[in-house]
Amino acid sequence: MKLSFHSYKGGTGKTNLVGNAATYLVNKGYKVCMIDMDLAGPGLYSLFNLKPNKTLTDYFTKKCSEKDMLYHIGNKELYLIPSSATEEDVIRFFTSPAKAKENILQLIAYLEDECHFDHILFDCSAGILKSSLLIMNIADFVIVVSTLDKxxxxxxxxxxxxxxxxxxxxxVLFNRIPENKIxxxxxxxxxxxxRLGFDVLELMSYNETMANTWSRNILMDSNPDSTYCVEVSKLLESII
Ligand SMILES: Nc1ncnc2c1ncn2[C@@H]1O[C@H](COP(=O)(O)OP(=O)(O)O)[C@@H](O)[C@H]1O
Ligand SMILES: [Mg+2]
Known part of the structure; x- marks a missing residue:
């Protein structure tokens, strides 16, 4: 399944959701690839303590192969394609959005048909960027993460x-809702x-344990019984 995470504003919790959701799926026995599509502010490499020397940017500019930018994380079937903060948007590498779509579909075909990934999770840029809309168009399940901020x-x-x-x-997934208000x-x-025409998914609470990770560890590994992880697990079970 291709699952994508988007938001209008930054800081709604996308990157941590992708990292924890992917870890949940891997712990259930799936082979999972996370793709960092957030060229304006990539974060997954940092969340997983990776120092990549090849990234999605190198691949799209034909400086490396698929294999070179696909990093194995930990000792289960979790993989990451990182990005480097060099460009505003993935689409800039291509002559047209149609060309960008063709190349991204080629990459997905490699991941699904040759590498046999069960799930691909996309961490997209905040804002209404072309790459974010393109991934929305390609994904099987699209989640826009929002807070209650107006x-x-x-x-x-x-x-x-x-x-x-x-x-x-x-x-739409509302995240960081005060626990006593949820x-x-x-x-x-x-x-x-x-009324606004949203399809609202589970609500996720503001979780102090999550906030205190400061993106320095994956809560699904360090504290799988925390409220945050229970909510992520419920969310994933309702999707897959
Ligand atoms: N449910 C939550 N409760 C408390 N803090 C959260 C929650 N979800 C995310 N955070 C915190 O919010 C910050 C931003 O999260 P991040 O995943 O980087 O957002 P984004 O990728 O959307 O910019 C991180 O410090 C993270 O620990
Ligand atoms: Mg992020």
Whole structure:
């Protein structure tokens, strides 16, 4: 399954969600590849303590092969294709969005047909960038991560509208909701989502244990019983 994570604003929790969701799936026995599509602010390499010398940028500029930028993480079937913060958007490497789509589909075909990955998770740039819309168009399940911040919700609404025009129906995941408010807010957010035309997924609470990792470890490894991990597990079970 191709699963993608997007947001309008940065800092909504995409990168940590990708890292923890991928770890959850790998622990369940799947072979999983994470792709860092966030060229404006790549973070997965840092979350997994990787010092890559070849990245997606090298691959798209024909400086390396698929194999060279595919890094094995840990001792299970988890892999990462990192990016380096050198460009604004992946699309800039191609003469047209159609060419970009063709190349990304070629990479996905390699990962699915030759490497036999069960799941590919995309960590996309914040904002309504061409690469983010392109991945929305290609993915099987699209998640836009938002907080309850008004700027975020307004932007998520615009993003959702643009996605619908591209025939993509994203699911909105609200993250970082104060734990003592989550029960009371569930039905309000669901109603609100319906009125705005969002398909709202599980709500995820603000979790102190998660916040205190400061992206220095994968909670799914260090503390799988934490509320954050229980919520991520529930989310994944409802998707796959
Ligand atoms: N549910 C949560 N509760 C508390 N802190 C969170 C939660 N989700 C993410 N964070 C924290 O928010 C910060 C930004 O997360 P990150 O995954 O880098 O966001 P993004 O990739 O969307 O910019 C990180 O420090 C992370 O630990
Ligand atoms: Mg990020």
């Amino acid at each position: 700027q975020d919700i307004d932007g998520t609404y615009v993003m959702n509208e643009v996605a619908h025009k591209l025939n993509c129906k994203p699911h 029960k009371g807010m569930a039905s309000i957010i669901q109603d609100f989502g319906e």
